[in-house]
Amino acid sequence: MAPPLPPGLTPSEVGFLCEMEHVTVIPRQTLDGLELLGGPTGALKPPFPTPLPLWLALLLKKQRRANITPPPWLSVEALTQILDFETDERTAELFSPSPNLPPATTSAPLGDAATARAQADALPYHWLEIGHLLITHAADDFDDLDAVRKLLRDLREVRMSKLRKGFEVLDAGGGVKMNGVGGMEIAEVRGFVGGVVDGLRRLNRSREESRKERETEERENGLGSSSYRDDEDEDML
């Protein structure tokens, strides 16, 4: 049997998927609306801002046909505010909250997470990837590029260290509260956390099984103390 692929998305896959998110684009040339598989995009009439999927926005940017507006949360003020929230001692257990999600649609695009109408005080799911892509390829659209880059890096470090602290409460049966953690951050720790929880589960298995047997015995009160299912090798005649 071929070695199985690791379960879940790898970081490069997450990075690829983030390009489905919409960003606000200020076109420099007119372009008709495109009939994409995910749905039609609006026509581009400069200078009106239009939402487009990130991959298309990056392509147009490279061809100098458009500029990308950084979403409100990707500014120095917003990132500083979020960083203060994260580093505050009182929120050592929490991550900064995610934006209010729109009512669930059937598929991507995932709402306005990265457009000009995004919520300015919350990091959307793909904040790390979108932030990185925008500062790399749309550098001139930012007011203070170095500050934004530094803030993104600081945010990433703070959140990763919080995640690692959360490892201590991993348990065989329990879940970990991870509200607000981004896609790339999860992808980074997925292999490790999955391995640890699996190992704990296996070590706990015999305890789990004996606990379950005891519970089923207690439920079937009339059978007395011995269970017929105890020893599979014996035939009860």
Added chain:
Amino acid sequence: MASYYSPTAILTDAQKAPATFSLAVPALSHSPLNNNSGTPITPATTLDLPLWLAEMLAVSRPSGPASAPLATLDMPSALGPKVMNALTADATSVELRQQAQWFYGLGERMLELFEDEEMGAVLLTTFKQRALEIADKAQNTRTAQQGGDSGDFMSGLDETERQLFRAAHDGTHAVKRWFEATSRG
């Protein structure tokens, strides 16, 4: 029972545990199991048998439900009281690899056969503490390579822990690679 095709399960089951025979088995005197010595296997001979064989013998009832099994199984030394005490004292300083290459697998199989709550609890806390240490080391690979005594911890990891370390390291590495790849294009 562990999965049939998994190399991990096969290697785990190949680890040895002491088994005491309760009857004579003259035909096995020259087998590799007996270190190829000619000494006959009489009742009360204790040999180190691989887990899959030892378990079969310990569970078998050759003459029906009431008879004694062919051999009794003891706890291997890797899970003995000395190791357990060392783990309770300081889990990260014990060289698990020396005890058994697939230490946690061995512990899991033993827990299946013997219901030892205390050993189960010790193994769980050990696993968690060492996992935290592994996460630490996976982050700071540069300092780990230079540091001398951290090499002891890394060489003392058993196979499951090595896979954990690789998973943690791969995750960080993959993210870094994605950042570099997108910066170029």
